[in-house]
Amino acid sequence: MITGRLLILVLLVNFTRCDIYKSCSEVTFCSKFRNYPATRSEYFTAEIGEVNEDKMTNILTLPLSNEKDVKLELQVSFLSNFTARLRITEVNRKRYELKEVLDHEPHAVKYDITQQTNHKLRIHPHGLHDASIIISRGAPFSLELAYKTHTRINFDSSQLVFESAEEGEAFSFNVGFQGSTNLYGLHHHADRMTLRETVEADSDPYRLKNVDAGQYQTNSTKSLYGAVPVIYGHSKKSTSGIFLHNAAQQWVDITYKEKLKPSARFIVEGGTLDLFLFFGPSFKDVVRQYVDLTGRMHMPQLWTLGYHQCRYSYLTQDDVKEVVTKMEEYDFPMDAIWLDIDYTDGKKYFTWNPQNYSDPVGLQKYLASMNKRLITIIDPHIKVDSDYPVYVGGQGKYFVKWENGSDFQGTKYYIVSNV
Ligand SMILES: *[C@@H]1O[C@H](CO)[C@@H](O)[C@H](O)[C@H]1NC(C)=O
Ligand SMILES: *[C@@H]1O[C@H](CO)[C@@H](O)[C@H](O)[C@H]1NC(C)=O
Ligand SMILES: *[C@@H]1O[C@H](CO)[C@@H](O)[C@H](O)[C@H]1NC(C)=O
Ligand SMILES: *[C@@H]1O[C@H](CO)[C@@H](O)[C@H](O)[C@H]1NC(C)=O
Secondary structure (H helix, E strand, O other), X not given: OHHHHHHHHHHOOOOOOOOOOOOHHHOHXXXXXXXXXXXXXXXXXXXXXXXXXXXXXXXXXXXXXXXXXOEEEEEEEEEOOOEEEEEEEEOOOOOXXXXXXXXXXXXXXXXXXXXXXXXXXXXXXXXXXXXXXXXXXXXXXXXXXXXXXXXXEEEEEEEEEEOOOOOOOOEEEEEEXXXXXXXXXXXXXXXXXXXXXOOOOOOOOEEEOOOOOOOOXXXXXXXXXXXXXXXXXXXXXXXXXXXXXXXXXXXXXXXXXXXXXXXXXXXXXXXXXXXXXXXXXXXXXXXXXXXXXXXXXXXXXXXXXXXXXXXXXXOOHHHHHHHHHHHHHOOOOXXXXXXXHHHOEOOEXXXXXXXXXXXXXXXXXXXXXXXXXXXXXXXXXXXXXXXXHHHHHHOOXXXXXXXXXXXXXXXXXXXXXXX
């Protein structure tokens, strides 16, 4: 139903949106990391001599350290279906780990080490010698993902920075997509498909933060409703991809400066560096590798793909009938009509307005007679009202909370709501 949801958002009008688009310079962790050229003493070395192999979990672990005595741990593993996983954690600190995003906890498969010196380590998934990961000691260390003999993805650690101060736990890293001509992905944005150059163009990085942006601009990299930290690196010959398993606010700088190696630099507000790498080699393969991790959507019903009429808002059931009747009269194909909050009784979801929507069953029968569907919008905010059972029943249990544990309240449609 993504198409339908987007449609509504375009139509919702809200005049209090001036602060939803922040620029990188207004966000402390972003401006700090963006203008933070890591120096030699901060570059990490991968201690290949101290590699630890866990034959039970099939995870290979290497210590990373730098001259500033920051100690990290690199975990590398292969999953089935030409996917690799790379996790970097702090040795003495535990960060928030995302739950419930992956469809299942991925199992690492057996691997073989086919080259090991003090400076280089090459591993393959067991029996699959087309795919390999090569780790070079550094500093800065590097990790390359190769398919056949070509490097596809390069985790370049010269921009690997972990901040673990009291005030935050941001981190940044850089990934190069060697041989790709175009990068795609990240958040919804009303722009051309290819991700734009943000570094040389002197524009803001892409920002992954979901916003309900009425009256959004076109030709803009600014974020809209949904964001997924996935990037596809594509060329006519092949495709590879990455997925950062992290839901914190993120900023991503894109550059095509080096012609054969566009790259993406992630600046992440918090949580864990848990990165999945997809070998491809085709676009279809990468998409399959990605959805093997996060699950697939259900096959949509045919009518959900048709034209949906939505407006904020139809004040009465007669308005709705009139719109649908006219659509029929003028032979305008339409499969569904959406109601925004005005169908409710006093902005309480799960209720009908007794005056203006006095006969919801009759309305639906009328629409059904013309083979149209009715959709009632239920946004994730519940009116604060002690006579409203949904509010009373959810109090203290199901709503988003402030840090102090009390229910969060905000204003939406000029009413106080919980989320
Ligand atoms: C968007 O940008 C392209 C060039 O990148 C330009 O051709 C087009 O007219 C622009 N569209 C709008 C709506 O500004
Ligand atoms: C590998 O891909 C196949 C086909 O898409 C899928 O059925 C299977 O679950 C995947 N394996 C894993 C471990 O994700
Ligand atoms: C009911 O509909 C009338 C228009 O016919 C409108 O003026 C009024 O605001 C509506 N009432 C509610 C509660 O939405
Ligand atoms: C909790 O914090 C919020 C936001 O700062 C505040 O509005 C609310 O009154 C606090 N509640 C309690 C019980 O202290």
